[in-house]
Amino acid sequence: MIEFKDVTKVYEDGTEAIKGINLTIPKGKLVALIGPSGCGKTTTMKMINKLISPSSGTILINGKDTSDTxxxxxxxxxxxxxxxxxxxxxxxxxENISLIPRLKGWKKEQYEGRVDELLNLVGLDPKVYRKRYPLELSGGQQQRVGVIRALAAEPPIILMDEPFSALDPISREQLQDELKSIQNTIHKTIVFVTHDIDEALKIADEIAVMRDGKIEQIATPAELIKDPANEFVRAFIGEDRLNVQQHQKCVFDIMDENTTYLLLEESEYSSIPYDASIQEAARILLKSEKHYLMVTKDGRNVGSVTANGILRAVASEGKKEERSV
Ligand SMILES: Nc1ncnc2c1ncn2[C@@H]1O[C@H](COP(=O)(O)OP(=O)(O)O)[C@@H](O)[C@H]1O
Ligand SMILES: [Mg+2]
Structure with missing residues (x-):
């Protein structure tokens, strides 16, 4: 667990970068720090590993004051x-991945196995990549190595400062997915700085929204969307996203509860779970070339939707999104 207690940071030139923050980062959770450029995310993060020292207040790791460590x-x-x-x-x-383990005195047999395990974890074949140099890898592959290098010595805490922001959108999404799945098995305490709200909503257990050296709100992604603390957070999350999340319909909302489907031959319809989106329903319909979808819940048929009904719903959702842009 990492705790910030009334922490401030004033740089030598007088810049008040952090104006008194209180923050608890629970053990095993991924907490994202998000906010506009210059709001103090990097400063906050670097105070955890003492690359920067606070001007006042205390930072505790597992109850121990970092100024004494x-x-x-x-x-x-x-x-x-x-x-x-x-x-x-x-x-x-x-050599890059095993750097910290070697500094910590791990033996060759120990770190060699670890290197292979980590490369496999992010889909890089150790036989191919172990002996390569960084410049012989793509940006996305290098960043994967950056991530696993931070995991190599099994540190209980990992700090990540905009780790994916220099990547193309596809590598970026892949690495977000990989980080999420790695975290599901290793459960480290991760502090993740980003300015991308979609990234934060996707990967974080909790999100701390910062502005101008202060924290405006700390909440889970769902709470943040449901209940933004103020106009700043609201604007930061984005009006569209709030609308889309609130209004996105699933097939259950548009289905016909009558028993039309009892009259249908099985060859005339495909099935879809009740909580699938209408966009998903449209995709299934197009692929299957059927005119009806049977809506199922807990293994039972609970209603049906027609191709026309789905097309109408998709069209009206599209209009709503246009309006909210
Ligand atoms: N070494 C420094 N000296 C003076 N001001 C700094 C220094 N580093 C950062 N700052 C200032 O502190 C504020 C917070 O910076 P930073 O923590 O890097 O923000 P973020 O990571 O959210 O973009 C900014 O106004 C920035 O210009
Ligand atoms: Mg920064």
């Missing part, structure tokens, strides 16, 4: 991933 020791126990990768160009992938 040796910084070299602290950093070896905290993984760190930054936007511009930071792999060492003259070291192979294997």
């Amino acid at each position: 040796d910084e070299v020791e602290l950093r070896r126990n905290i993984g760190y991933v930054i936007q511009r990768i930071g792999l060492l160009p003259h070291m192979t992938i294997e």
Whole structure:
């Protein structure tokens, strides 16, 4: 667990970067710090591993004040991933990943196995990539190595500062998915800085929205969308997103509860779960070339929708989205 208690940071030139924050990052959770550029995300993160020291207040890790902890020791126990990768160009992938384990005195047999395990975790074949140099990898592959390098020595805490923001949208989404699935097995305490609300909503257990050196709201993604604390948070989440989330219909909302389907031959329809989106329903209809979809819930047929009904619903959702843009 990481705790910030009344923490402020004033830089030497007088910039008040952090104006008193209180924040608890629970063990095993992924907490995203989000906010516009210059609001203090990086400063907050770097105070955790003492790359920056607070001007006042305390930061505790598992109850221990970090100002009493040796910084070299602290950093070896905290993984760190930054936007511009930071792999060492003259070291192979294997040497990069095993750097911290080697500094911590792991034996060759120990870290070799670990390197292979981690490469496999992000879909890079160790036989192909172990001996390559960073520049022989694509940006997305290098960033994957950056992420697993931070995991290599099994630190309980990992700090990630906009780790995916230099990537193309596809690699970015893939890495978000991979991070989520890795986190589901390793359950580390992760602090993840981003300025991308979609990224935060997708991967975080909790989101701290920052503005101008302060925290405006800390909430789960669902709470944040349901109940933004103020206009700033609301605007930051985006009016569209709030509308879309509230109004997105599922097939249950548009289905016909009557028993039309009892008259149908099985060859005339496909089935769809009641909570599927109408867009999904449209895709299934187009693919199956049927005129009806049977709506199922808990293995029972609960209603039906016609192709026309779905097309109408898709069209009206489309109009709503146009209006909210
Ligand atoms: N070394 C520094 N000296 C003076 N001001 C700084 C320094 N680093 C950051 N700042 C200022 O502190 C504020 C917060 O910066 P930062 O934590 O990097 O924000 P973010 O990561 O949210 O973009 C900004 O106004 C920035 O210009
Ligand atoms: Mg930053």
